[in-house]
Amino acid sequence: MTQGTAQVLAGPPAAAALLDEARRRAARLPHPPHLALVRVGEDPASVSYVRGKAKKASEVGLSSHVHALPGDTTQADLLALIGTLNADPAVSGILVQLPLPAHLDPAPVLLAVHPAKDVDGLHPANTGALWNAHEGLRPCTPAGIMALLAHHGVPVRGARVVVVGRSALVGRPVAGLLLNADATVTLAHRATPDLGAVTRGADILIVAAGQAHLITPDMVRPGATVVDVGINRVPTEDGKGRLTGDVHPDVAHVAGALTPVPGGVGPMTVAQLLMNTVIAAERQHAQTEVTGELVR
Numbered sequence: 001m002t003q004g005t006a007q008v009l010a011g012p013p014a015a016a017a018l019l020d021e022a023r024r025r026a027a028r029l030p031h032p033p034h035l036a037l038v039r040v041g042e043d044p045a046s047v048s049y050v051r052g053k054a055k056k057a058s059e060v061g062l063s064s065h066v067h068a069l070p071g072d073t074t075q076a077d078l079l080a081l082i083g084t085l086n087a088d089p090a091v092s093g094i095l096v097q098l099p100l101p102a103h104l105d106p107a108p109v110l111l112a113v114h115p116a117k118d119v120d121g122l123h124p125a126n127t128g129a130l131w132n133a134h135e136g137l138r139p140c141t142p143a144g145i146m147a148l149l150a151h152h153g154v155p156v157r158g159a160r161v162v163v164v165g166r167s168a169l170v171g172r173p174v175a176g177l178l179l180n181a182d183a184t185v186t187l188a189h190r191a192t193p194d195l196g197a198v199t200r201g202a203d204i205l206i207v208a209a210g211q212a213h214l215i216t217p218d219m220v221r222p223g224a225t226v227v228d229v230g231i232n233r234v235p236t237e238d239g240k241g242r243l244t245g246d247v248h249p250d251v252a253h254v255a256g257a258l259t260p261v262p263g264g265v266g267p268m269t270v271a272q273l274l275m276n277t278v279i280a281a282e283r284q285h286a287q288t289e290v291t292g293e294l295v296r
C-alpha cells in the first residue's frame, strides 16, 4: 500500500486558532501573562521543547523566562525555585519540563507547584478536578487533543473511544476529558489482552503508548478517527533519524481520519500550554481583585 485515503487532521491550523484566542484574551489583561519555564539538565528534546514554548509565548504576547538549571541540581534546590516562583505575583504559570533527570523525583516537584499556577495541569488538585469535572487547569496534550477534534468537527459525545496508554501526562487525563465530554471510554494499555479486539471497537482511537507502529491496519475499525500521540525517533540510513508515530502509516488506508506525526498533536501541546497560562492569569486577576491575594 502506498497512498493514504484518510482525512488528515492537521495540528497547525487548530493550534493557530487556539493561539489566536490566547493572544486576544491576553491582550485584555492589565499585564501580559508570564510563564516560568523550568528545565533541569541538557536533554536535547527538552531543550528544544522549552525553546519552542518560549518562542511561541512571545508570538502571542506573553512574557516568559527559561530557568535552566544544571543537570546535578538537587531536589531541595528545585523545590526552592518553585517556592520562589509560587510566591512571585508577577508569575502567572509555572511549567517544569519532563522528564527530569533520574536522581530527581517528579511527584514532590509537581506537588510543589501552586495549583493556580500549574499550567501543565499535573498537580493532584487539578487532576482531581478533572476527574470530578470541576474547574481546574487541564493537562496540555489531552486538552490539545480535545481542541484538535473540535476544530476538525469530530463529534465526541456518544462516541466509543479507546485510549491506548495510561500515562499521567496523556492516557489517564485524556480519558477523563473524554468522559466529561460524554464519550464512552475504554482505557487500554500494554497488559490488555488481545489489544486489537479492543481497538477495533473504537469510533475514535487515541494512541499514546510510546511504541512505534504499535497500531496496525487490522487493529482499526474502517472509517474510525485515529489520533496518534506517539513521537518516536527511528534511525535512518543518513544517520539523522526521523519521527514516526505509534500508528503504522498503512492505517491511513483504513481510518476515516488520522493525525499526522509530526504536525498533528505536537503543536497542540504548546498552544494549549499558552492558553492555560492565559486562563491562569485571568483567574488570578479575578481572584486578587476580590481577595488581594492568591488562595490555594
Ligand SMILES: Nc1nc2c(c(=O)[nH]1)N[C@@H](CN(C=O)c1ccc(C(=O)N[C@@H](CCC(=O)O)C(=O)O)cc1)CN2
Pocket: 049, 095, 096, 097, 098, 099, 120, 140, 141, 169, 231, 243, 261, 262, 263, 264, 265, 266, 267, 268, 269, 270
Ligand atoms: N512538563 C511537560 N513535559 C512534557 C510534556 C508536557 O506536556 N509537559 N510533553 C512532552 C513534550 N512536549 C512538550 O513539553 C512536546 C512534544 C512534542 C511537540 C511537538 O510539537 N512535536 C512536533 C515535532 C517536533 C520535532 O520535530 O521534534 C510534532 O509532533 O509535530 C511539542 C511539545 C514531554 N514532556
